[in-house]
Amino acid sequence: MRVLFAGTPAVAVPSLNALVEAGFDVVAVLTRPDAPIGRKRVLTPSPVAARAAELGIDVIRASRVDAEATARIAEAAPDVAAIVAYGGLVPPAALGIPRHGWVNLHFSLLPAWRGAAPVQRAVMAGDDITGAVTFQLEEGLDTGPVFGTLTETVGQEDTAGELLERLSRSGAVLLAQTLSAIQAGKASAVPQSGDVSLAPKLTLEDGRLNWTHPALAISRQARGVTPEPGAWTILGGQRVKLEPVRLRSDVDGLAPGAVSLHGKSVLVGTGSHAVELTRIQPAGKKMMSAADWARGLASLEGVVFE
Structure with a gap:
Protein backbone atom coordinates (compact mmCIF):
# COMPACT_ATOMS: atom_id res chain seq x y z
CA MET A 1 0.00 0.00 0.00
CA ALA A 184 -6.48 -5.97 4.94
CA GLY A 185 -9.97 -4.50 4.68
CA LYS A 186 -10.61 -5.13 8.37
CA ALA A 187 -10.58 -1.56 9.72
CA SER A 188 -13.71 0.04 11.10
CA ALA A 189 -14.03 3.54 12.50
CA VAL A 190 -16.62 4.46 15.13
CA PRO A 191 -17.96 7.97 15.81
CA GLN A 192 -16.50 9.83 18.76
CA SER A 193 -18.57 10.00 21.93
CA GLY A 194 -18.19 11.76 25.26
CA ASP A 195 -17.41 15.24 26.51
CA VAL A 196 -15.50 17.52 24.17
CA SER A 197 -12.58 19.61 25.45
CA LEU A 198 -10.23 21.83 23.47
CA ALA A 199 -6.43 22.01 23.54
CA PRO A 200 -5.33 25.23 21.84
CA LYS A 201 -1.67 25.81 21.07
CA LEU A 202 0.33 27.05 24.07
CA THR A 203 1.60 30.61 24.19
CA LEU A 204 4.45 32.07 26.22
CA GLU A 205 1.91 33.47 28.67
CA ASP A 206 0.70 29.93 29.44
CA GLY A 207 4.06 29.36 31.13
CA ARG A 208 3.83 32.25 33.61
CA LEU A 209 3.26 30.88 37.10
CA ASN A 210 0.74 32.61 39.36
CA TRP A 211 1.98 32.06 42.90
CA THR A 212 -1.45 32.82 44.42
CA HIS A 213 -2.72 29.57 42.88
CA PRO A 214 -2.57 26.33 44.91
CA ALA A 215 0.70 24.40 44.88
CA LEU A 216 -0.80 21.45 42.98
CA ALA A 217 -2.09 23.71 40.20
CA ILE A 218 1.32 25.39 39.91
CA SER A 219 3.07 22.02 39.73
CA ARG A 220 0.71 20.80 37.00
CA GLN A 221 1.14 24.00 35.01
CA ALA A 222 4.94 23.87 35.19
CA ARG A 223 4.99 20.23 34.10
CA GLY A 224 2.51 20.89 31.31
CA VAL A 225 4.58 23.65 29.72
CA THR A 226 7.89 21.74 29.96
CA PRO A 227 9.85 21.75 27.72
CA GLU A 228 7.93 24.30 25.63
CA PRO A 229 7.15 27.14 26.10
CA GLY A 230 8.62 26.61 29.58
CA ALA A 231 7.59 27.78 33.05
CA TRP A 232 8.64 31.25 34.14
CA THR A 233 8.15 34.02 36.64
CA ILE A 234 9.26 37.61 37.18
CA LEU A 235 12.05 38.61 39.56
CA GLY A 236 13.31 42.17 39.73
CA GLY A 237 11.43 43.07 36.57
CA GLN A 238 13.08 40.29 34.53
CA ARG A 239 11.76 36.97 33.29
CA VAL A 240 13.23 33.96 35.06
CA LYS A 241 12.80 30.45 33.63
CA LEU A 242 12.00 27.52 35.93
CA GLU A 243 11.98 23.76 35.59
CA PRO A 244 9.09 21.85 37.24
CA VAL A 245 8.74 22.32 40.99
CA ARG A 246 8.30 19.70 43.71
CA LEU A 247 5.34 19.69 46.08
CA ARG A 248 6.26 20.28 49.73
CA SER A 249 3.13 19.82 51.81
CA ASP A 250 5.29 19.79 54.95
CA VAL A 251 5.98 23.54 54.76
CA ASP A 252 3.36 26.26 55.24
CA GLY A 253 3.38 29.92 56.10
CA LEU A 254 5.27 31.38 53.14
CA ALA A 255 3.49 34.22 51.36
CA PRO A 256 2.71 33.59 47.66
CA GLY A 257 5.90 34.13 45.65
CA ALA A 258 8.15 34.55 48.68
CA VAL A 259 11.43 32.60 48.38
CA SER A 260 13.05 31.00 51.40
CA LEU A 261 15.76 28.49 52.27
CA HIS A 262 14.55 25.44 54.21
CA GLY A 263 17.53 23.26 55.05
CA LYS A 264 19.18 22.75 51.65
CA SER A 265 15.94 23.29 49.74
CA VAL A 266 14.83 26.53 48.07
CA LEU A 267 11.09 26.97 48.63
CA VAL A 268 8.50 29.32 47.19
CA GLY A 269 5.18 30.20 48.80
CA THR A 270 1.92 29.59 46.94
CA GLY A 271 -1.78 30.00 47.60
CA SER A 272 -1.63 26.78 49.64
CA HIS A 273 1.60 25.15 50.84
CA ALA A 274 5.13 25.72 49.57
CA VAL A 275 6.79 24.21 46.51
CA GLU A 276 10.48 23.40 46.09
CA LEU A 277 12.45 24.86 43.20
CA THR A 278 14.53 22.37 41.22
CA ARG A 279 16.36 24.39 38.56
CA ILE A 280 16.27 28.04 37.60
CA GLN A 281 17.61 30.17 34.75
CA PRO A 282 18.05 33.83 35.70
CA ALA A 283 17.98 36.36 32.88
CA GLY A 284 21.17 36.22 30.81
CA LYS A 285 22.49 33.07 32.52
CA LYS A 286 22.44 29.31 32.03
CA MET A 287 20.03 26.95 33.74
CA MET A 288 21.38 25.97 37.18
CA SER A 289 20.28 24.15 40.30
CA ALA A 290 18.16 26.16 42.70
CA ALA A 291 20.75 25.57 45.42
CA ASP A 292 23.54 27.03 43.28
CA TRP A 293 21.38 30.03 42.45
CA ALA A 294 20.61 30.65 46.12
CA ARG A 295 24.28 30.40 47.07
CA GLY A 296 25.06 33.12 44.55
CA LEU A 297 22.78 35.59 46.32
CA ALA A 298 23.77 37.58 49.37
CA SER A 299 20.47 36.62 50.99
CA LEU A 300 17.04 35.29 50.07
CA GLU A 301 15.40 37.75 52.43
CA GLY A 302 12.99 39.91 50.47
CA VAL A 303 13.27 37.80 47.31
CA VAL A 304 9.75 37.51 45.87
CA PHE A 305 8.63 36.06 42.56
CA GLU A 306 5.87 37.97 40.81
Missing part, protein backbone atom coordinates in the same frame (compact mmCIF):
# COMPACT_ATOMS: atom_id res chain seq x y z
CA ARG A 2 1.35 3.41 -1.03
CA VAL A 3 1.49 5.81 1.91
CA LEU A 4 1.98 9.56 2.12
CA PHE A 5 3.34 10.51 5.55
CA ALA A 6 2.68 14.01 6.90
CA GLY A 7 4.49 15.22 10.02
CA THR A 8 7.00 17.76 11.25
CA PRO A 9 8.40 17.51 14.83
CA ALA A 10 10.51 14.83 16.49
CA VAL A 11 7.44 13.14 18.01
CA ALA A 12 6.31 12.22 14.48
CA VAL A 13 9.57 10.44 13.58
CA PRO A 14 8.75 7.15 15.42
CA SER A 15 5.60 6.86 13.32
CA LEU A 16 7.51 7.33 10.07
CA ASN A 17 10.01 4.71 11.20
CA ALA A 18 7.23 2.30 12.21
CA LEU A 19 5.54 2.52 8.81
CA VAL A 20 8.80 1.90 6.97
CA GLU A 21 9.68 -1.01 9.27
CA ALA A 22 6.19 -2.50 8.74
CA GLY A 23 6.89 -2.67 5.02
CA PHE A 24 4.61 0.10 3.77
CA ASP A 25 5.66 1.89 0.60
CA VAL A 26 6.09 5.44 1.92
CA VAL A 27 6.10 7.31 -1.39
CA ALA A 28 6.50 10.84 -0.03
CA VAL A 29 6.68 12.89 3.14
CA LEU A 30 4.82 16.15 3.67
CA THR A 31 6.42 18.43 6.24
CA ARG A 32 6.76 22.09 7.08
CA PRO A 33 9.60 24.10 5.51
CA ASP A 34 13.09 24.36 6.98
CA ALA A 35 13.15 26.77 9.93
CA PRO A 36 15.84 28.92 11.59
CA ILE A 37 17.12 27.20 14.74
CA GLY A 38 19.33 28.36 17.60
CA ARG A 39 20.99 31.68 18.34
CA LYS A 40 22.63 31.78 14.93
CA ARG A 41 19.25 31.06 13.29
CA VAL A 42 20.63 28.33 11.06
CA LEU A 43 18.06 27.14 8.52
CA THR A 44 17.37 23.53 9.56
CA PRO A 45 15.14 20.78 8.14
CA SER A 46 12.33 19.49 10.36
CA PRO A 47 13.09 16.24 12.22
CA VAL A 48 10.72 14.41 9.87
CA ALA A 49 12.39 15.92 6.77
CA ALA A 50 15.82 14.92 8.09
CA ARG A 51 14.69 11.33 8.72
CA ALA A 52 13.00 11.13 5.31
CA ALA A 53 16.25 12.23 3.67
CA GLU A 54 18.09 9.43 5.50
CA LEU A 55 15.50 6.95 4.24
CA GLY A 56 15.66 8.29 0.68
CA ILE A 57 12.01 9.38 0.66
CA ASP A 58 10.83 12.32 -1.45
CA VAL A 59 10.03 15.36 0.71
CA ILE A 60 7.26 17.89 0.06
CA ARG A 61 7.94 21.06 2.08
CA ALA A 62 4.89 23.26 2.59
CA SER A 63 3.80 25.64 5.34
CA ARG A 64 0.23 24.89 4.31
CA VAL A 65 -1.43 22.43 1.96
CA ASP A 66 -1.99 24.86 -0.91
CA ALA A 67 -2.62 24.11 -4.57
CA GLU A 68 1.04 23.36 -5.26
CA ALA A 69 1.36 20.97 -2.32
CA THR A 70 -1.93 19.32 -3.25
CA ALA A 71 -0.68 18.76 -6.80
CA ARG A 72 2.50 17.10 -5.51
CA ILE A 73 0.47 14.88 -3.20
CA ALA A 74 -1.67 13.85 -6.18
CA GLU A 75 1.49 13.06 -8.18
CA ALA A 76 2.65 10.74 -5.39
CA ALA A 77 -0.64 8.81 -5.83
CA PRO A 78 -0.94 7.49 -2.27
CA ASP A 79 -3.53 4.89 -1.32
CA VAL A 80 -3.67 6.39 2.17
CA ALA A 81 -2.13 9.33 4.01
CA ALA A 82 -0.92 9.10 7.60
CA ILE A 83 -0.60 12.35 9.51
CA VAL A 84 1.12 12.99 12.85
CA ALA A 85 1.59 16.57 14.07
CA TYR A 86 2.08 18.09 10.63
CA GLY A 87 1.15 21.55 11.91
CA GLY A 88 -1.42 22.63 9.34
CA LEU A 89 -4.93 21.94 8.11
CA VAL A 90 -5.62 19.62 5.19
CA PRO A 91 -8.20 21.10 2.78
CA PRO A 92 -10.94 19.05 1.11
CA ALA A 93 -9.08 18.93 -2.22
CA ALA A 94 -6.19 17.09 -0.57
CA LEU A 95 -8.37 15.00 1.74
CA GLY A 96 -9.99 13.39 -1.27
CA ILE A 97 -6.80 12.25 -3.00
CA PRO A 98 -6.02 8.93 -1.23
CA ARG A 99 -8.70 6.29 -1.77
CA HIS A 100 -8.51 5.38 1.94
CA GLY A 101 -8.38 9.02 3.06
CA TRP A 102 -6.12 10.42 5.78
CA VAL A 103 -5.49 8.66 9.09
CA ASN A 104 -4.48 10.96 11.94
CA LEU A 105 -2.56 9.84 15.02
CA HIS A 106 -3.64 12.20 17.81
CA PHE A 107 -2.21 12.20 21.32
CA SER A 108 -5.39 12.26 23.42
CA LEU A 109 -8.49 10.20 24.03
CA LEU A 110 -10.81 12.01 21.65
CA PRO A 111 -13.10 13.85 21.95
CA ALA A 112 -11.05 15.05 24.93
CA TRP A 113 -8.39 17.62 24.07
CA ARG A 114 -9.04 18.35 20.43
CA GLY A 115 -6.39 20.71 19.12
CA ALA A 116 -2.67 21.41 18.89
CA ALA A 117 -1.56 20.80 22.50
CA PRO A 118 -3.47 17.76 23.84
CA VAL A 119 -0.71 16.30 26.03
CA GLN A 120 0.21 19.66 27.53
CA ARG A 121 -3.40 20.49 28.35
CA ALA A 122 -4.01 17.05 29.85
CA VAL A 123 -1.05 17.47 32.23
CA MET A 124 -2.09 21.01 33.15
CA ALA A 125 -5.63 19.83 33.86
CA GLY A 126 -4.41 17.05 36.14
CA ASP A 127 -5.71 14.13 34.06
CA ASP A 128 -4.75 10.75 35.52
CA ILE A 129 -5.17 8.91 32.21
CA THR A 130 -4.54 10.04 28.66
CA GLY A 131 -3.66 8.18 25.50
CA ALA A 132 -3.67 8.29 21.72
CA VAL A 133 -6.09 7.47 18.93
CA THR A 134 -6.03 6.95 15.21
CA PHE A 135 -8.98 8.51 13.43
CA GLN A 136 -10.25 9.37 9.97
CA LEU A 137 -9.30 12.95 9.22
CA GLU A 138 -12.12 15.21 8.05
CA GLU A 139 -12.70 18.96 7.76
CA GLY A 140 -13.65 19.46 11.43
CA LEU A 141 -11.01 19.89 14.12
CA ASP A 142 -10.16 16.34 15.27
CA THR A 143 -13.79 15.28 14.85
CA GLY A 144 -13.48 12.17 12.68
CA PRO A 145 -14.43 8.59 13.61
CA VAL A 146 -11.87 6.59 15.59
CA PHE A 147 -10.09 3.44 14.36
CA GLY A 148 -8.00 2.55 17.41
CA THR A 149 -7.18 3.69 20.94
CA LEU A 150 -4.44 3.21 23.53
CA THR A 151 -4.22 4.56 27.07
CA GLU A 152 -1.31 5.87 29.13
CA THR A 153 -1.10 6.73 32.82
CA VAL A 154 0.02 10.27 33.62
CA GLY A 155 2.68 10.04 36.33
CA GLN A 156 2.67 12.54 39.19
CA GLU A 157 5.99 13.97 38.01
CA ASP A 158 5.56 13.54 34.26
CA THR A 159 6.31 16.57 32.15
CA ALA A 160 4.42 17.04 28.90
CA GLY A 161 7.64 16.29 27.03
CA GLU A 162 8.19 12.98 28.81
CA LEU A 163 4.60 11.88 28.36
CA LEU A 164 4.56 12.88 24.69
CA GLU A 165 7.76 10.95 24.06
CA ARG A 166 6.17 7.77 25.44
CA LEU A 167 2.99 8.32 23.46
CA SER A 168 4.96 8.94 20.27
CA ARG A 169 6.46 5.44 20.54
CA SER A 170 3.29 3.56 21.50
CA GLY A 171 1.25 5.63 19.07
CA ALA A 172 3.58 4.71 16.22
CA VAL A 173 2.69 1.05 16.78
CA LEU A 174 -1.01 1.91 16.83
CA LEU A 175 -0.71 3.83 13.56
CA ALA A 176 1.05 0.95 11.81
CA GLN A 177 -1.58 -1.49 13.11
CA THR A 178 -4.37 0.78 11.84
CA LEU A 179 -2.88 1.02 8.37
CA SER A 180 -2.38 -2.76 8.31
CA ALA A 181 -6.06 -3.23 9.17
CA ILE A 182 -7.06 -0.81 6.40
CA GLN A 183 -4.86 -2.67 3.93
Whole structure:
Protein backbone atom coordinates (compact mmCIF):
# COMPACT_ATOMS: atom_id res chain seq x y z
CA MET A 1 0.00 0.00 0.00
CA ARG A 2 1.35 3.41 -1.03
CA VAL A 3 1.49 5.81 1.91
CA LEU A 4 1.98 9.56 2.12
CA PHE A 5 3.34 10.51 5.55
CA ALA A 6 2.68 14.01 6.90
CA GLY A 7 4.49 15.22 10.02
CA THR A 8 7.00 17.76 11.25
CA PRO A 9 8.40 17.51 14.83
CA ALA A 10 10.51 14.83 16.49
CA VAL A 11 7.44 13.14 18.01
CA ALA A 12 6.31 12.22 14.48
CA VAL A 13 9.57 10.44 13.58
CA PRO A 14 8.75 7.15 15.42
CA SER A 15 5.60 6.86 13.32
CA LEU A 16 7.51 7.33 10.07
CA ASN A 17 10.01 4.71 11.20
CA ALA A 18 7.23 2.30 12.21
CA LEU A 19 5.54 2.52 8.81
CA VAL A 20 8.80 1.90 6.97
CA GLU A 21 9.68 -1.01 9.27
CA ALA A 22 6.19 -2.50 8.74
CA GLY A 23 6.89 -2.67 5.02
CA PHE A 24 4.61 0.10 3.77
CA ASP A 25 5.66 1.89 0.60
CA VAL A 26 6.09 5.44 1.92
CA VAL A 27 6.10 7.31 -1.39
CA ALA A 28 6.50 10.84 -0.03
CA VAL A 29 6.68 12.89 3.14
CA LEU A 30 4.82 16.15 3.67
CA THR A 31 6.42 18.43 6.24
CA ARG A 32 6.76 22.09 7.08
CA PRO A 33 9.60 24.10 5.51
CA ASP A 34 13.09 24.36 6.98
CA ALA A 35 13.15 26.77 9.93
CA PRO A 36 15.84 28.92 11.59
CA ILE A 37 17.12 27.20 14.74
CA GLY A 38 19.33 28.36 17.60
CA ARG A 39 20.99 31.68 18.34
CA LYS A 40 22.63 31.78 14.93
CA ARG A 41 19.25 31.06 13.29
CA VAL A 42 20.63 28.33 11.06
CA LEU A 43 18.06 27.14 8.52
CA THR A 44 17.37 23.53 9.56
CA PRO A 45 15.14 20.78 8.14
CA SER A 46 12.33 19.49 10.36
CA PRO A 47 13.09 16.24 12.22
CA VAL A 48 10.72 14.41 9.87
CA ALA A 49 12.39 15.92 6.77
CA ALA A 50 15.82 14.92 8.09
CA ARG A 51 14.69 11.33 8.72
CA ALA A 52 13.00 11.13 5.31
CA ALA A 53 16.25 12.23 3.67
CA GLU A 54 18.09 9.43 5.50
CA LEU A 55 15.50 6.95 4.24
CA GLY A 56 15.66 8.29 0.68
CA ILE A 57 12.01 9.38 0.66
CA ASP A 58 10.83 12.32 -1.45
CA VAL A 59 10.03 15.36 0.71
CA ILE A 60 7.26 17.89 0.06
CA ARG A 61 7.94 21.06 2.08
CA ALA A 62 4.89 23.26 2.59
CA SER A 63 3.80 25.64 5.34
CA ARG A 64 0.23 24.89 4.31
CA VAL A 65 -1.43 22.43 1.96
CA ASP A 66 -1.99 24.86 -0.91
CA ALA A 67 -2.62 24.11 -4.57
CA GLU A 68 1.04 23.36 -5.26
CA ALA A 69 1.36 20.97 -2.32
CA THR A 70 -1.93 19.32 -3.25
CA ALA A 71 -0.68 18.76 -6.80
CA ARG A 72 2.50 17.10 -5.51
CA ILE A 73 0.47 14.88 -3.20
CA ALA A 74 -1.67 13.85 -6.18
CA GLU A 75 1.49 13.06 -8.18
CA ALA A 76 2.65 10.74 -5.39
CA ALA A 77 -0.64 8.81 -5.83
CA PRO A 78 -0.94 7.49 -2.27
CA ASP A 79 -3.53 4.89 -1.32
CA VAL A 80 -3.67 6.39 2.17
CA ALA A 81 -2.13 9.33 4.01
CA ALA A 82 -0.92 9.10 7.60
CA ILE A 83 -0.60 12.35 9.51
CA VAL A 84 1.12 12.99 12.85
CA ALA A 85 1.59 16.57 14.07
CA TYR A 86 2.08 18.09 10.63
CA GLY A 87 1.15 21.55 11.91
CA GLY A 88 -1.42 22.63 9.34
CA LEU A 89 -4.93 21.94 8.11
CA VAL A 90 -5.62 19.62 5.19
CA PRO A 91 -8.20 21.10 2.78
CA PRO A 92 -10.94 19.05 1.11
CA ALA A 93 -9.08 18.93 -2.22
CA ALA A 94 -6.19 17.09 -0.57
CA LEU A 95 -8.37 15.00 1.74
CA GLY A 96 -9.99 13.39 -1.27
CA ILE A 97 -6.80 12.25 -3.00
CA PRO A 98 -6.02 8.93 -1.23
CA ARG A 99 -8.70 6.29 -1.77
CA HIS A 100 -8.51 5.38 1.94
CA GLY A 101 -8.38 9.02 3.06
CA TRP A 102 -6.12 10.42 5.78
CA VAL A 103 -5.49 8.66 9.09
CA ASN A 104 -4.48 10.96 11.94
CA LEU A 105 -2.56 9.84 15.02
CA HIS A 106 -3.64 12.20 17.81
CA PHE A 107 -2.21 12.20 21.32
CA SER A 108 -5.39 12.26 23.42
CA LEU A 109 -8.49 10.20 24.03
CA LEU A 110 -10.81 12.01 21.65
CA PRO A 111 -13.10 13.85 21.95
CA ALA A 112 -11.05 15.05 24.93
CA TRP A 113 -8.39 17.62 24.07
CA ARG A 114 -9.04 18.35 20.43
CA GLY A 115 -6.39 20.71 19.12
CA ALA A 116 -2.67 21.41 18.89
CA ALA A 117 -1.56 20.80 22.50
CA PRO A 118 -3.47 17.76 23.84
CA VAL A 119 -0.71 16.30 26.03
CA GLN A 120 0.21 19.66 27.53
CA ARG A 121 -3.40 20.49 28.35
CA ALA A 122 -4.01 17.05 29.85
CA VAL A 123 -1.05 17.47 32.23
CA MET A 124 -2.09 21.01 33.15
CA ALA A 125 -5.63 19.83 33.86
CA GLY A 126 -4.41 17.05 36.14
CA ASP A 127 -5.71 14.13 34.06
CA ASP A 128 -4.75 10.75 35.52
CA ILE A 129 -5.17 8.91 32.21
CA THR A 130 -4.54 10.04 28.66
CA GLY A 131 -3.66 8.18 25.50
CA ALA A 132 -3.67 8.29 21.72
CA VAL A 133 -6.09 7.47 18.93
CA THR A 134 -6.03 6.95 15.21
CA PHE A 135 -8.98 8.51 13.43
CA GLN A 136 -10.25 9.37 9.97
CA LEU A 137 -9.30 12.95 9.22
CA GLU A 138 -12.12 15.21 8.05
CA GLU A 139 -12.70 18.96 7.76
CA GLY A 140 -13.65 19.46 11.43
CA LEU A 141 -11.01 19.89 14.12
CA ASP A 142 -10.16 16.34 15.27
CA THR A 143 -13.79 15.28 14.85
CA GLY A 144 -13.48 12.17 12.68
CA PRO A 145 -14.43 8.59 13.61
CA VAL A 146 -11.87 6.59 15.59
CA PHE A 147 -10.09 3.44 14.36
CA GLY A 148 -8.00 2.55 17.41
CA THR A 149 -7.18 3.69 20.94
CA LEU A 150 -4.44 3.21 23.53
CA THR A 151 -4.22 4.56 27.07
CA GLU A 152 -1.31 5.87 29.13
CA THR A 153 -1.10 6.73 32.82
CA VAL A 154 0.02 10.27 33.62
CA GLY A 155 2.68 10.04 36.33
CA GLN A 156 2.67 12.54 39.19
CA GLU A 157 5.99 13.97 38.01
CA ASP A 158 5.56 13.54 34.26
CA THR A 159 6.31 16.57 32.15
CA ALA A 160 4.42 17.04 28.90
CA GLY A 161 7.64 16.29 27.03
CA GLU A 162 8.19 12.98 28.81
CA LEU A 163 4.60 11.88 28.36
CA LEU A 164 4.56 12.88 24.69
CA GLU A 165 7.76 10.95 24.06
CA ARG A 166 6.17 7.77 25.44
CA LEU A 167 2.99 8.32 23.46
CA SER A 168 4.96 8.94 20.27
CA ARG A 169 6.46 5.44 20.54
CA SER A 170 3.29 3.56 21.50
CA GLY A 171 1.25 5.63 19.07
CA ALA A 172 3.58 4.71 16.22
CA VAL A 173 2.69 1.05 16.78
CA LEU A 174 -1.01 1.91 16.83
CA LEU A 175 -0.71 3.83 13.56
CA ALA A 176 1.05 0.95 11.81
CA GLN A 177 -1.58 -1.49 13.11
CA THR A 178 -4.37 0.78 11.84
CA LEU A 179 -2.88 1.02 8.37
CA SER A 180 -2.38 -2.76 8.31
CA ALA A 181 -6.06 -3.23 9.17
CA ILE A 182 -7.06 -0.81 6.40
CA GLN A 183 -4.86 -2.67 3.93
CA ALA A 184 -6.48 -5.97 4.94
CA GLY A 185 -9.97 -4.50 4.68
CA LYS A 186 -10.61 -5.13 8.37
CA ALA A 187 -10.58 -1.56 9.72
CA SER A 188 -13.71 0.04 11.10
CA ALA A 189 -14.03 3.54 12.50
CA VAL A 190 -16.62 4.46 15.13
CA PRO A 191 -17.96 7.97 15.81
CA GLN A 192 -16.50 9.83 18.76
CA SER A 193 -18.57 10.00 21.93
CA GLY A 194 -18.19 11.76 25.26
CA ASP A 195 -17.41 15.24 26.51
CA VAL A 196 -15.50 17.52 24.17
CA SER A 197 -12.58 19.61 25.45
CA LEU A 198 -10.23 21.83 23.47
CA ALA A 199 -6.43 22.01 23.54
CA PRO A 200 -5.33 25.23 21.84
CA LYS A 201 -1.67 25.81 21.07
CA LEU A 202 0.33 27.05 24.07
CA THR A 203 1.60 30.61 24.19
CA LEU A 204 4.45 32.07 26.22
CA GLU A 205 1.91 33.47 28.67
CA ASP A 206 0.70 29.93 29.44
CA GLY A 207 4.06 29.36 31.13
CA ARG A 208 3.83 32.25 33.61
CA LEU A 209 3.26 30.88 37.10
CA ASN A 210 0.74 32.61 39.36
CA TRP A 211 1.98 32.06 42.90
CA THR A 212 -1.45 32.82 44.42
CA HIS A 213 -2.72 29.57 42.88
CA PRO A 214 -2.57 26.33 44.91
CA ALA A 215 0.70 24.40 44.88
CA LEU A 216 -0.80 21.45 42.98
CA ALA A 217 -2.09 23.71 40.20
CA ILE A 218 1.32 25.39 39.91
CA SER A 219 3.07 22.02 39.73
CA ARG A 220 0.71 20.80 37.00
CA GLN A 221 1.14 24.00 35.01
CA ALA A 222 4.94 23.87 35.19
CA ARG A 223 4.99 20.23 34.10
CA GLY A 224 2.51 20.89 31.31
CA VAL A 225 4.58 23.65 29.72
CA THR A 226 7.89 21.74 29.96
CA PRO A 227 9.85 21.75 27.72
CA GLU A 228 7.93 24.30 25.63
CA PRO A 229 7.15 27.14 26.10
CA GLY A 230 8.62 26.61 29.58
CA ALA A 231 7.59 27.78 33.05
CA TRP A 232 8.64 31.25 34.14
CA THR A 233 8.15 34.02 36.64
CA ILE A 234 9.26 37.61 37.18
CA LEU A 235 12.05 38.61 39.56
CA GLY A 236 13.31 42.17 39.73
CA GLY A 237 11.43 43.07 36.57
CA GLN A 238 13.08 40.29 34.53
CA ARG A 239 11.76 36.97 33.29
CA VAL A 240 13.23 33.96 35.06
CA LYS A 241 12.80 30.45 33.63
CA LEU A 242 12.00 27.52 35.93
CA GLU A 243 11.98 23.76 35.59
CA PRO A 244 9.09 21.85 37.24
CA VAL A 245 8.74 22.32 40.99
CA ARG A 246 8.30 19.70 43.71
CA LEU A 247 5.34 19.69 46.08
CA ARG A 248 6.26 20.28 49.73
CA SER A 249 3.13 19.82 51.81
CA ASP A 250 5.29 19.79 54.95
CA VAL A 251 5.98 23.54 54.76
CA ASP A 252 3.36 26.26 55.24
CA GLY A 253 3.38 29.92 56.10
CA LEU A 254 5.27 31.38 53.14
CA ALA A 255 3.49 34.22 51.36
CA PRO A 256 2.71 33.59 47.66
CA GLY A 257 5.90 34.13 45.65
CA ALA A 258 8.15 34.55 48.68
CA VAL A 259 11.43 32.60 48.38
CA SER A 260 13.05 31.00 51.40
CA LEU A 261 15.76 28.49 52.27
CA HIS A 262 14.55 25.44 54.21
CA GLY A 263 17.53 23.26 55.05
CA LYS A 264 19.18 22.75 51.65
CA SER A 265 15.94 23.29 49.74
CA VAL A 266 14.83 26.53 48.07
CA LEU A 267 11.09 26.97 48.63
CA VAL A 268 8.50 29.32 47.19
CA GLY A 269 5.18 30.20 48.80
CA THR A 270 1.92 29.59 46.94
CA GLY A 271 -1.78 30.00 47.60
CA SER A 272 -1.63 26.78 49.64
CA HIS A 273 1.60 25.15 50.84
CA ALA A 274 5.13 25.72 49.57
CA VAL A 275 6.79 24.21 46.51
CA GLU A 276 10.48 23.40 46.09
CA LEU A 277 12.45 24.86 43.20
CA THR A 278 14.53 22.37 41.22
CA ARG A 279 16.36 24.39 38.56
CA ILE A 280 16.27 28.04 37.60
CA GLN A 281 17.61 30.17 34.75
CA PRO A 282 18.05 33.83 35.70
CA ALA A 283 17.98 36.36 32.88
CA GLY A 284 21.17 36.22 30.81
CA LYS A 285 22.49 33.07 32.52
CA LYS A 286 22.44 29.31 32.03
CA MET A 287 20.03 26.95 33.74
CA MET A 288 21.38 25.97 37.18
CA SER A 289 20.28 24.15 40.30
CA ALA A 290 18.16 26.16 42.70
CA ALA A 291 20.75 25.57 45.42
CA ASP A 292 23.54 27.03 43.28
CA TRP A 293 21.38 30.03 42.45
CA ALA A 294 20.61 30.65 46.12
CA ARG A 295 24.28 30.40 47.07
CA GLY A 296 25.06 33.12 44.55
CA LEU A 297 22.78 35.59 46.32
CA ALA A 298 23.77 37.58 49.37
CA SER A 299 20.47 36.62 50.99
CA LEU A 300 17.04 35.29 50.07
CA GLU A 301 15.40 37.75 52.43
CA GLY A 302 12.99 39.91 50.47
CA VAL A 303 13.27 37.80 47.31
CA VAL A 304 9.75 37.51 45.87
CA PHE A 305 8.63 36.06 42.56
CA GLU A 306 5.87 37.97 40.81
